Amino acid sequence: MYDLIVLGGGPGGTRAAELAAHHGMQVALVEKAHLGGTCLNRGCIPTKALYSHVIGGKGAREGLWTRLEGVIDTLRKGNAQLMKMAGVKVLRGTGVVTQWEGTKKMTVAHDDGTTEQIEGKRLLIAVGARSVRPEFVGNDLPQVLTGDWAITDPQLWDPERNAAVQTVAVLGAGVIALEMGMILQGLGKKVILLKHSDQILRRLDGDIKKKVALAVKRRKTVVKDYVRLTEAVADGDGLILRGTSKDEPFEERCDRLIVGSSMTPILEGYGLENSGVKIEKGCLAVDAQMRASVDGVWAIGDCTGGAMLAHLAEYQALAAVSSMTGGEYAVNLDALPACVFIEPEVGTVGLTEEEAKSRGIDYATSRAYFAANGMALAMGEGDGFVKVVARKADGVLLGVHIMGPEAASLLGEAALAVSKGLTARDVAYSIHAHPTLCECFRDACLRIVEG
Numbered sequence: 001m002y003d004l005i006v007l008g009g010g011p012g013g014t015r016a017a018e019l020a021a022h023h024g025m026q027v028a029l030v031e032k033a034h035l036g037g038t039c040l041n042r043g044c045i046p047t048k049a050l051y052s053h054v055i056g057g058k059g060a061r062e063g064l065w066t067r068l069e070g071v072i073d074t075l076r077k078g079n080a081q082l083m084k085m086a087g088v089k090v091l092r093g094t095g096v097v098t099q100w101e102g103t104k105k106m107t108v109a110h111d112d113g114t115t116e117q118i119e120g121k122r123l124l125i126a127v128g129a130r131s132v133r134p135e136f137v138g139n140d141l142p143q144v145l146t147g148d149w150a151i152t153d154p155q156l157w158d159p160e161r162n163a164a165v166q167t168v169a170v171l172g173a174g175v176i177a178l179e180m181g182m183i184l185q186g187l188g189k190k191v192i193l194l195k196h197s198d199q200i201l202r203r204l205d206g207d208i209k210k211k212v213a214l215a216v217k218r219r220k221t222v223v224k225d226y227v228r229l230t231e232a233v234a235d236g237d238g239l240i241l242r243g244t245s246k247d248e249p250f251e252e253r254c255d256r257l258i259v260g261s262s263m264t265p266i267l268e269g270y271g272l273e274n275s276g277v278k279i280e281k282g283c284l285a286v287d288a289q290m291r292a293s294v295d296g297v298w299a300i301g302d303c304t305g306g307a308m309l310a311h312l313a314e315y316q317a318l319a320a321v322s323s324m325t326g327g328e329y330a331v332n333l334d335a336l337p338a339c340v341f342i343e344p345e346v347g348t349v350g351l352t353e354e355e356a357k358s359r360g361i362d363y364a365t366s367r368a369y370f371a372a373n374g375m376a377l378a379m380g381e382g383d384g385f386v387k388v389v390a391r392k393a394d395g396v397l398l399g400v401h402i403m404g405p406e407a408a409s410l411l412g413e414a415a416l417a418v419s420k421g422l423t424a425r426d427v428a429y430s431i432h433a434h435p436t437l438c439e440c441f442r443d444a445c446l447r448i449v450e451g
Helices: 011-022 036-040 046-053 064-086 175-186 206-220 310-324 355-359 374-378 407-419 424-428 440-450
Strands: 004-007 026-029 089-092 092-097 105-111 115-120 121-124 129-131 145-146 167-169 190-194 222-224 228-234 236-247 248-254 258-259 263-265 296-300 337-340 345-349 363-369 383-390 398-404
Touching: 004 011, 004 092, 004 105, 004 115, 011 036, 011 064, 011 310, 036 046, 036 064, 046 064, 046 175, 064 374, 092 398, 115 175, 167 175, 167 236, 167 248, 167 310, 175 190, 175 337, 175 355, 206 345, 206 355, 206 383, 206 398, 236 258, 296 310, 337 407, 355 383, 363 440, 374 440, 383 440, 398 407, 398 440, 407 424, 407 440, 424 440
Parallel strands: 004 026, 004 121, 026 089, 121 296, 145 258, 167 190, 167 258, 190 222
Antiparallel strands: 092 105, 105 115, 129 263, 228 236, 236 248, 337 345, 345 398, 363 383, 383 398
């Protein structure tokens, strides 16, 4: 009998398995496809490989798809080696839980048609989420690609094979839609952005959203607001899209449609319907340490809803294993960083100005602009700013919002500062090397200190 069975080998599942094994547990990890989950195989990593080449200019276009596949393969092998070194037993197959109460029992169906029965003292669910496919006529046509699979099509992304695709419609205005849209524009494609409302990256700070909207406009992106698609009709190798925008009929032709609007937790296919696990708002309900409603069951990652981020799943894994081993660690969602890999890049952590206001916090804000930063100007990337939200009474940093060069990398210092409750003075009075981009964060904090 295993001490822990982990169902799902994405970032959260593999992290939980590794941590539990390091605590001396005998761990089985069940994964039906490749280790790494959506992030590694069909999400974060392949899109960032494209982003770094197409927008970041790091490498030639020739052989781009081969390099992308090489990055994925290297990380897959790294995950497998990590599990081996930790002593985790990886079972390739589809797992279905047959007993949830008491001893956990699972049937694993392997690709060769054989089955295996395993038992464990504990069970951790990390099965992830999938793209929502909106209801409209023709939503199952081959030219309609969901955001969690679109990146796997070389006929869309490989510069040496995508000449036939000239126009791509993207449904959505969140991270997936924006990132894929800008990469496609970098590949020379016309992008039509179909938004459900007039918002863009709706969870971000208002000033960042305004800046993103300007960046989209500068690229001459065709944007339609308040879109309701009614049908997609095959037109040769492409599509005719019909629907309404602001209640007015529209028709657009495109070669592909990417549905990048939203994701939903996976709740079927692993025996959940026969459990007593509580579901709330379409997600597995968990407490602060990721415990589900059935004793001895934990759930982490996208299947629990909320912010669907690979790094959040990893820290939820830490919380879950901490709970299993007598610890008290819990994720602080008020210090959760997130990145958007567009141009200019976006990095954000903590409360937005709007959130601070809605909570009734007496706050102050400040900005520093990359146009006055020596390194940014030396790089030829002076567009953007760092915005700081701090508690007015004591200067404690509540949120940091960055749009500009290498924002995702700059976010590390900001995330540490927000997580540890540092003040604007703490940051401003810490020596920052010159010339560096992080001086922009220091300058924003200094303006809070100076009032």
